[in-house]
Amino acid sequence: MSSWLDYTINGLIVGNVYALVAVGLALIFGVSRLINFAQGSIYLVGAYIGWVAVVQLHTPLPLTIIFVAVAAALVGLIIERFGLRPLQNSVRIAPLLATIGISFVLDQLVMLTFSPNPRALPSQLPDIRFQIGGGTIGPLDLLIAGVGISSALLLFVFLRYTKLGWAVRAASQDRDAAMQMGVDVNRVNQTVFGIAAALGGVSGLLVGMYYNQIDTAMSLQATLKGVVAEVVGGAGNVPGAVIGSLLLGLVESYGVAVFGTSYRNLFAFLLLVVVLVLRPNGLFASARQAPPEPLTGTFIAPSRPVRIPRWALAVAVAAFAILPLLPVSFYILQTLINAWLLGMLALSLTLVAGTIGQVSLGHAALLAIGAYTSALLSLTLNIPVGLAIVAGGLMSAALGTILISPSFRLRGHYVSIATLAIGEIVSLVILNWESVTRGPIGISGIPPLSLFGYDLISPASVYWFAYAVMVVLALLQSRLLGSHLGRSFRAIRDDDIAARAYGLSLNRYKSLAFIFGGFAAGISGGIAAHLYSYINHETFNTQQSILALTVVILGGLGNVVGAIVGAVALVGLPEMFRIAAEYRILIYGIVLLLLVRFRPQGLLGTI
Amino acid sequence: MSTSAAEPLLALSNVNTFYGQAQVHFDLSITVGRGHIVCLLGGNASGKSTTMKIILGLVKPRSGEVMFDGASLIGLTTPQIVRRGIASVPEARRLFADMSVRENILMGAFVRNDRGAVAQDLDKMLTLFPKLGQRLSQRAGSLSGGEQQMVAMARALMSRPRLIVMDEPTMGLSPLYVDRVLELIRTINQEGVSVFMVEQNASLALEIAHEAYVLQTGRIVLSGAARTLKDDPRVRDAYLGGSEAA
Ligand SMILES: Nc1ncnc2c1ncn2[C@@H]1O[C@H](COP(=O)(O)OP(=O)(O)O)[C@@H](O)[C@H]1O
Numbered sequence: 024m025s026s027w028l029d030y031t032i033n034g035l036i037v038g039n040v041y042a043l044v045a046v047g048l049a050l051i052f053g054v055s056r057l058i059n060f061a062q063g064s065i066y067l068v069g070a071y072i073g074w075v076a077v078v079q080l081h082t083p084l085p086l087t088i089i090f091v092a093v094a095a096a097l098v099g100l101i102i103e104r105f106g107l108r109p110l111q112n113s114v115r116i117a118p119l120l121a122t123i124g125i126s127f128v129l130d131q132l133v134m135l136t137f138s139p140n141p142r143a144l145p146s147q148l149p150d151i152r153f154q155i156g157g158g159t160i161g162p163l164d165l166l167i168a169g170v171g172i173s174s175a176l177l178l179f180v181f182l183r184y185t186k187l188g189w190a191v192r193a194a195s196q197d198r199d200a201a202m203q204m205g206v207d208v209n210r211v212n213q214t215v216f217g218i219a220a221a222l223g224g225v226s227g228l229l230v231g232m233y234y235n236q237i238d239t240a241m242s243l244q245a246t247l248k249g250v251v252a253e254v255v256g257g258a259g260n261v262p263g264a265v266i267g268s269l270l271l272g273l274v275e276s277y278g279v280a281v282f283g284t285s286y287r288n289l290f291a292f293l294l295l296v297v298v299l300v301l302r303p304n305g306l307f308a309s310a311r312q313a314p315p316e317p318l319t320g321t322f323i324a325p326s327r328p329v330r331i332p333r334w335a336l337a338v339a340v341a342a343f344a345i346l347p348l349l350p351v352s353f354y355i356l357q358t359l360i361n362a363w364l365l366g367m368l369a370l371s372l373t374l375v376a377g378t379i380g381q382v383s384l385g386h387a388a389l390l391a392i393g394a395y396t397s398a399l400l401s402l403t404l405n406i407p408v409g410l411a412i413v414a415g416g417l418m419s420a421a422l423g424t425i426l427i428s429p430s431f432r433l434r435g436h437y438v439s440i441a442t443l444a445i446g447e448i449v450s451l452v453i454l455n456w457e458s459v460t461r462g463p464i465g466i467s468g469i470p471p472l473s474l475f476g477y478d479l480i481s482p483a484s485v486y487w488f489a490y491a492v493m494v495v496l497a498l499l500q501s502r503l504l505g506s507h508l509g510r511s512f513r514a515i516r517d518d519d520i521a522a523r524a525y526g527l528s529l530n531r532y533k534s535l536a537f538i539f540g541g542f543a544a545g546i547s548g549g550i551a552a553h554l555y556s557y558i559n560h561e562t563f564n565t566q567q568s569i570l571a572l573t574v575v576i577l578g579g580l581g582n583v584v585g586a587i588v589g590a591v592a593l594v595g596l597p598e599m600f601r602i603a604a605e606y607r608i609l610i611y612g613i614v615l616l617l618l619v620r621f622r623p624q625g626l627l628g629t630i
Numbered sequence: 631m632s633t634s635a636a637e638p639l640l641a642l643s644n645v646n647t648f649y650g651q652a653q654v655h656f657d658l659s660i661t662v663g664r665g666h667i668v669c670l671l672g673g674n675a676s677g678k679s680t681t682m683k684i685i686l687g688l689v690k691p692r693s694g695e696v697m698f699d700g701a702s703l704i705g706l707t708t709p710q711i712v713r714r715g716i717a718s719v720p721e722a723r724r725l726f727a728d729m730s731v732r733e734n735i736l737m738g739a740f741v742r743n744d745r746g747a748v749a750q751d752l753d754k755m756l757t758l759f760p761k762l763g764q765r766l767s768q769r770a771g772s773l774s775g776g777e778q779q780m781v782a783m784a785r786a787l788m789s790r791p792r793l794i795v796m797d798e799p800t801m802g803l804s805p806l807y808v809d810r811v812l813e814l815i816r817t818i819n820q821e822g823v824s825v826f827m828v829e830q831n832a833s834l835a836l837e838i839a840h841e842a843y844v845l846q847t848g849r850i851v852l853s854g855a856a857r858t859l860k861d862d863p864r865v866r867d868a869y870l871g872g873s874e875a876a
Pocket residue numbers: 649654672673674675676677678679680681
């Protein structure tokens with residue numbers, strides 16, 4: 024049993040690690056108003072470069088740290104130069120999506136190079152512990168504290184006493200004014216990405232040594248924790264990010280002390296949601312300060328949608344409907360069933376992200392709610408599957424909307440962060456609420472799909488069922504978009520301030536969008552549960568949320584037909600070309616990057 | 631390269647500017663003579679601030695030429711243009727709110743590398759703007775509007791520019807500060823710095839300007855010596871009426 028002092032020490036040490044990530048995020052946000060979702064990937068890269076240095080090159084510790092810092096900084100510079108600088112004049116959403124794409128690509132490259140299996144990263148320090156008061160502290164703890172404090176000091180000196188540091192500060196307060204003083208903003212961007220990456224990489228190295236283990240799942244976790252710490256401290260506020268990190272470390276450590284390890288992340292995300300709702304500018308911003316620009320304005324690429332003649336659509340719908348009657352392989356039907364399920368999720372997301380402009384990164388949570396509801400109802404209460412799926416849809420609509428409602432007052436990137444956190448919270452509640460959800464064991468033996476007492480076992484019947492549901496949802500959504508309600512949604516997306524001035528209630532319309540979207544996603548999750556027959560808290564994860572977002576952007580934000588075309592393309596093409604599973608995520612990341620750079624309006628155009 | 635004294639310091643010729651589909655400037659031509667104060671008058675949304683942004687390279691014109699001291703500015707980045715010798719006092723001042731007054735003023739010398747001379751210029755600013763002396767370590771964001779305007783002007787002067795462009799330097803200031811700012815513009819000009827300023831308050835601007843242009847929805851509708859424009863009934867009708875009534 025560890026003492027409270029131990030938990031405090033642990034919290035502060037972990038907080039130091041988070042600070043190294045969060046400070047980089049804050050610097051980047053300050054200068055570019057961008058939440059860099061690739062920060063965790065750099066941390067991952069840092070950990071693996073450290074592994075190469077320690078295990079293969081046998082470098083001494085100081086050299087390892089320098090090696091990792093320099094290599095990670097190089098990665099950061101490359102990201103800035105080739106991933107983000109070309110997007111300088113693009114729509115606001117472009118750089119955010121690009122960092123998501125970059126993070127997929129980096130993570131997958133690390134995974135393909137080093138395999139997804141965890142590796143041990145020895146700490147290179149003697150394994151002794153010193154007694155202090157009622158707790159103990161080891162050399163590695165001191166190293167982490169030392170690196171954290173000296174980085175903070177170096178950064179302080181840099182920002183306060185060097186010309187480039189002044190340029191960074193000036194650019195983060197007023198980019199245009201800084202340019203008018205002769206500050207080269209590209210150089211400033213390069214600088215902050217280099218610094219952020221060096222700190223992030225070293226952080227990954229230290230964490231790997233701390234737990235004596237590294238694996239590719241570290242990346243998303245690090246991004247999430249860094250974002251939490253940064254937002255708690257106030258986006259773009261560097262000292263705030265340090266304090267937010269220490270606070271996060273302590274909250275987690277005490278939470279673990281009281282409730283157990285599986286609650287660690289739950290506390291992190293609850294802290295984030297509470298701060299976002301109560302003080303969206305962070306704990307240390309003055310209350311009257313407006314949220315940093317430009318989280319306002321149009322967030323999607325304007326374009327003229329591609330017109331598809333009605334008859335062509337009808338022919339396509341009919342062709343897919345009779346497909347199972349033709350001699351097609353089981354494999355093709357299976358692939359298309361997956362595409363229809365993803366299509367429903369994409370319909371939901373394209374409405375929420377495209378039509379009303381709330382770019383959700385936690386959409387998989389809606390799948391999970393629908394899936395668990397439907398599975399549990401049919402399994403424990405013997406409710407007919409068809410009815411249970413509808414109930415799943417309704418539950419997802421209701422619960423999803425309630426859970427997401429705290430984020431209604433947020434805008435732009437903050438909506439994305441909040442929905443990401445809410446998605447994580449749902450998955451953590453599923454993990455921890457064992458009496459209902461069966462916790463980490465998951466739910467097995469879910470009854471197969473059935474309709475009016477007939478089991479849908481054959482691939483063709485499952486295909487028709489999923490296809491029909493998706494087509495109906497798509498038709499409903501098209502009607503919705505053409506209606507007065509759809510126009511109000513778009514008005515809110517394009518200019519929420521003006522929309523409010525015209526008397527539109529933002530909360531009501533956002534709720535309606537999430538209710539409709541939640542229903543579609545919940546239905547998709549419900550069908551999936553009965554199709555898979557086994558689900559657990561990781562079945563519907565952030566990777567799926569991002570995949571859905573890629574689908575929606577590929578098709579064109581807000582575009583109903585586009586969402587389905589995007590789903591078929593992203594599910595079908597890798598199957599068609601028989602691309603091995605481990606390369607798929609890499610390809611999704613590359614697709615996202617290419618789209619953002621060359622066709623931000625997607626294949627069929629935004630509506 | 632020889633530049634004749636008669637050649638204007640700054641010349642915009644036939645500039646056409648668009649924001650997306652909307653055209654903001656129609657064949658705009660403006661010249662600023664060496665050592666002159668030139669004023670651009672115009673009502674709201676007539677394209678005045680966009681003219682400043684064209685000069686500073688913050689907005690690119692679709693066609694037309696911008697010459698400064700005999701060389702084209704088209705295609706240069708804002709920092710490059712600043713290094714050529716153009717400083718700015720932006721609309722609404724745009725100080726670095728969380729940096730100190732001292733740091734703000736010194737940011738104006740960002741393009742210079744002569745530390746000693748920069749320190750001397752800072753002292754000079756404090757004699758030109760004596761009020762700022764006691765405020766040096768204060769957050770710039772905590773100053774009053776008039777004081778902020780002083781900082782913005784000091785900041786612009788710190789790069790030792792040949793031309794200062796100012797966007798509505800008197801906007802939102804109390805009458806006392808308005809007079810002070812105009813007085814300072816005259817002083818700055820007497821030290822050899824050319825000034826191109828945008829104003830809505832025509833009667834005040836015409837007091838200190840040598841020449842003036844009147845912009846109306848993106849077109850120059852009147853131009854000439856400030857003295858003559860001041861008495862021009864068309865300027866009276868269009869622009870002075872409002873401010874005299876106020
Ligand atoms: N960044 C911009 N994007 C689109 N339109 C703009 C932008 N900036 C200004 N405009 C429009 O261009 C016109 C001229 O603006 P501006 O030059 O700021 O006028 P002024 O300074 O004379 O008030 C206005 O109609 C304004 O709405």
